[in-house]
Amino acid sequence: MIxxxxxxxxxxxxxxxxxxxxxxxAFHFASEAxxxxxRRTGEDYIYHCLATAYNLAQMKxxxxxxxxxxxxxxxxxxxxxxDDVKNNFGKEVAELVAGVTKLGTLKYRGLERYAENLRKxxxxxxxxxxxxxxxxxxxxxxxxxxxxxxxxxxxxxAQETLEIYAPIANRLGMFEIKTRLEDxxxxxxxxxxxxxVSNLVKDRLKTETKYIDKIQHLAQKDLVKNNIHYLQIxxxxxxxxxxxxxLLHKGKDLNKVYDLIALRIIVPDVIDCYSVLGIIxxxxxxxxxxxxxxxxxPKPNGYRSLHTSVFTEFGKIAEIQIRxxxxxxxxxxxxxxxxxxxxxxxxxxxxxxxxxxxxxxEIQKSITDNVEFIKHVKNDLFLNRIFVFTxxxxxxELPENATxxxxxxxxxxxxxxxxxxxxxxxxxxxxxxxxKSGDVVEILIDKNRKKPNPDWLNxxxxxxxKDKIRNQLRK
Ligand code: MN
Numbered sequence: 063m064i065x066x067x068x069x070x071x072x073x074x075x076x077x078x079x080x081x082x083x084x085x086x087x088a089f090h091f092a093s094e095a096x097x098x099x100x101r102r103t104g105e106d107y108i109y110h111c112l113a114t115a116y117n118l119a120q121m122k123x124x125x126x127x128x129x130x131x132x133x134x135x136x137x138x139x140x141x142x143x144x145d146d147v148k149n150n151f152g153k154e155v156a157e158l159v160a161g162v163t164k165l166g167t168l169k170y171r172g173l174e175r176y177a178e179n180l181r182k183x184x185x186x187x188x189x190x191x192x193x194x195x196x197x198x199x200x201x202x203x204x205x206x207x208x209x210x211x212x213x214x215x216x217x218x219x220a221q222e223t224l225e226i227y228a229p230i231a232n233r234l235g236m237f238e239i240k241t242r243l244e245d246x247x248x249x250x251x252x253x254x255x256x257x258x259v260s261n262l263v264k265d266r267l268k269t270e271t272k273y274i275d276k277i278q279h280l281a282q283k284d285l286v287k288n289n290i291h292y293l294q295i296x297x298x299x300x301x302x303x304x305x306x307x308x309l310l311h312k313g314k315d316l317n318k319v320y321d322l323i324a325l326r327i328i329v330p331d332v333i334d335c336y337s338v339l340g341i342i343x344x345x346x347x348x349x350x351x352x353x354x355x356x357x358x359x360p361k362p363n364g365y366r367s368l369h370t371s372v373f374t375e376f377g378k379i380a381e382i383q384i385r386x387x388x389x390x391x392x393x394x395x396x397x398x399x400x401x402x403x404x405x406x407x408x409x410x411x412x413x414x415x416x417x418x419x420x421x422x423x424e425i426q427k428s429i430t431d432n433v434e435f436i437k438h439v440k441n442d443l444f445l446n447r448i449f450v451f452t453x454x455x456x457x458x459e460l461p462e463n464a465t466x467x468x469x470x471x472x473x474x475x476x477x478x479x480x481x482x483x484x485x486x487x488x489x490x491x492x493x494x495x496x497x498k499s500g501d502v503v504e505i506l507i508d509k510n511r512k513k514p515n516p517d518w519l520n521x522x523x524x525x526x527x528k529d530k531i532r533n534q535l536r537k
Contacts, residue, residue, distance in 0.1 A: 063105065064113045072119045073128075081125040084151070085115070088132040091150060095140040103210035110203055111135065117199035121236075121395045127192045130158035131199055138163050161186050161193035162200065177432035179226055180439055184426045194230060198239055201227050205246035220250035235364045235396025244303040252306075259306045262316055267323070271297065274323045277380045281325065284341050292338070293387055294328040320352075320371055321381035328390050332357060335368050335384045342382055346372035349379065357389075359500055360449070365393060425525055438525045448499040458503075460524065463496045467518055470505045471527035478527065479514050479534055480507035494521045513537075 066089055073082050092111045099107035115131035123131075129151055137144040137159060144163070148156035165182050186193040205223055208216055224247040231240035249256040274297040285292055300308075300322055312318040327338055335357060352371035360366045367385040374380050385393070429435040450458050450469065460468055466484030470477045483506035484491055497503060514531045522528055 063109055064116045065109075066112060069112055069116050069119060072116070076119075076122060077125060084125055084129055085132065088115075088129045088151065088155075091142075092132045092136060095136045095142045099139065101207065101210060102212075103207050105207075107135070107139075110207070113203040113206075114196070114200045117202050118196065121195065121199070123192070123195060126154045126158060127196055129155050130162065130192075131196055133159050134162045134196060134200060138166060158190065158192055158196060161189060162196050165193070165197050176222075176225065177435050179222065180436070181426050183226065183230060191234075194234070195236075198227060198231055198236070198243075202239065202242060202246075205243060208246070208250065216250055220247040223247045224251055231396070235392065236394070237365060237396065238394040239396075241301045241304065245301050248303045248306070255306060256302070259302055259309065262309075263302065263305060263322070266316060267299065270323045273376060273378060274325055274380065276376065277325055277374060277382075280345065281327070281342065281382070284345055285327075285338065288337075288341055290329070290334065290337055290341065292327055292329050292334075294326070296326055297323045298326045298383070299323050320379050324369075324381040324383050326383045326385070329384065329386055332386050335386055338384045339368050339370060342370060342372065342384075346374050346380070348372050357385075364396075364447075367393070428529065429525075448497060450497050450499065450501045450503050453502060453504045460497065463523055465494050465496065465521055465523065466491065466503055466505060467493050467522045468524045468527045469497065469503050471522065471530050472524070473505070475530050475534070477505055477507060478530060480509060480511045481505050481514075482508045482511065493518070 069085070069089075070082070073085060089108075089112070093108050096107040096111065101107055101110060111132045111134070114134060115128050118128045118131045133147055133151065133155065136142050136147060144156055144160055147159050165186055183194065183197075186197075201223060204219065208219060211219065223243050228240045228243045228247070231237075231243060278295055278297060282295055285295070300319070305316075305319060305322065308319050309316065316322075329335060329338060339353075349371040352369070354369040356365055356367050356369065366389045367383050369381065369383050371379050371381045425435070425438050429438060447459055448462055448464065450460065452458060452473070458469060458472060460472065466486070467478065467481060470481045470484070481493070484493060484495070485504040485506065486495065486497070486501045488502075488504075514534050516531075516535060518531055519528060522531065
């Protein structure tokens with residue numbers, strides 16, 4: 063249970079006094095508004111508000127977000143109105159609370175409800191990304207206390223979490239939150255699989271923990287000997303849900319999951335990451351093909367780190383992950399991470415939401431059929447992203463399996479229409495070739511060409527390219 067003292071403790075290290083006073087005021091306001099209300103767990107309602115605000119403070123969100131976190135259920139569940147919130151805490155906080163409240167009221171079930179949910183999420187995102195982050199903080203606590211909810215409702219909430227909230231957290235780069243949401247939903251949605259995996263892992267975990275402790279000890283000694291300053295070194299257990307997903311790919315053989323526990327080393331700077339990697343490889347031989355430099359080439363979802371698997375003197379393999387403090391914070395909080403969040407605040411998010419949010423908004427407006435809509439969203443939002451380059455070195459973000467045609471139409475409709483060929487890394491490729499992260503893509507055009515080829519509709523995978531081709535063909 064999170065208390066107000068807990069919240070204050072993290073606020074004091076990161077925020078100004080007058081900001082903390084606003085939060086104190088919001089705490090008193092919310093306590094008064096929710097007085098006498100209890101959750102099904104028996105707790106006073108205010109503890110839910112506190113936990114939400116605490117999650118936001120941990121993500122280092124700004125004061126309006128933390129304030130709105132405390133007040134997020136006030137207009138919906140108490141005698142106080144949105145106007146009361148506005149009069150006491152101003153327009154910015156009131157708009158955040160209103161955004162979260164709107165997300166909370168849903169009428170439909172099943173597919174209809176799912177589509178409706180997604181549409182509301184995108185609309186809110188395009189207004190202010192902070193609304194979604196507050197909603198994620200709220201959902202995280204609801205999942206942690208799901209035991210206290212009616213059984214039928216429990217399943218629905220867990221499903222929503224797995225199908226909507228976790229993918230959105232992932233898209234926002236909030237991998238830690240995504241993982242926590244998935245692990246919390248797992249036992250409710252796949253109860254027997256959950257039991258199977260947790261039993262399978264239990265015994266292995268005991269021996270693995272001892273093993274990783276030994277590896278940690280040895281690595282630590284080497285770092286000290288080489289005068290490498292590290293901030294943290296610890297064993298990190300893979301999440302149950304990702305073990306489950308990995309098992310499905312590895313013929314259900316736990317012995318093929320090498321990274322059940324990984325040793326994670328956090329250092330101050332990027333350059334230190336490579337020094338540590340050198341020291342590790344000097345002591346232990348790396349496995350061929352298992353050294354991954356996600357710093358030079360981040361994963362499609364933006365994840366950065368160095369990964370290596372090494373043979374150790376104990377006749378076993380160990381996976382080691384090395385990253386800087388900034389990478390660690392990014393992996394945890396994604397778009398909300400301190401450094402990135404500054405950027406987010408500086409842009410007027412109404413006028414200038416991230417491109418992918420704008421794109422989702424277009425989809426949400428242009429596709430009224432819910433089945434079609436979900437199909438497109440799954441494709442455009444939940445598929446992994448790749449980052450490719452124009453010949454001039456500009457970065458273009460596309461979904462995994464995008465083709466040179468998707469790239470061409472992404473650059474400009476006219477480039478798409480006139481496209482007659484493509485080069486990837488200076489090699490000619492066919493127009494249905496799947497692009498990979500890091501590819502340099504060059505589109506060859508014929509100036510006299512006016513219309514796209516109707517067959518391209520079967521090649522492109524992005525909604526934007528499909529729409530553009532259809533529009534051109536109609537003309
Ligand atoms: Mn809530």
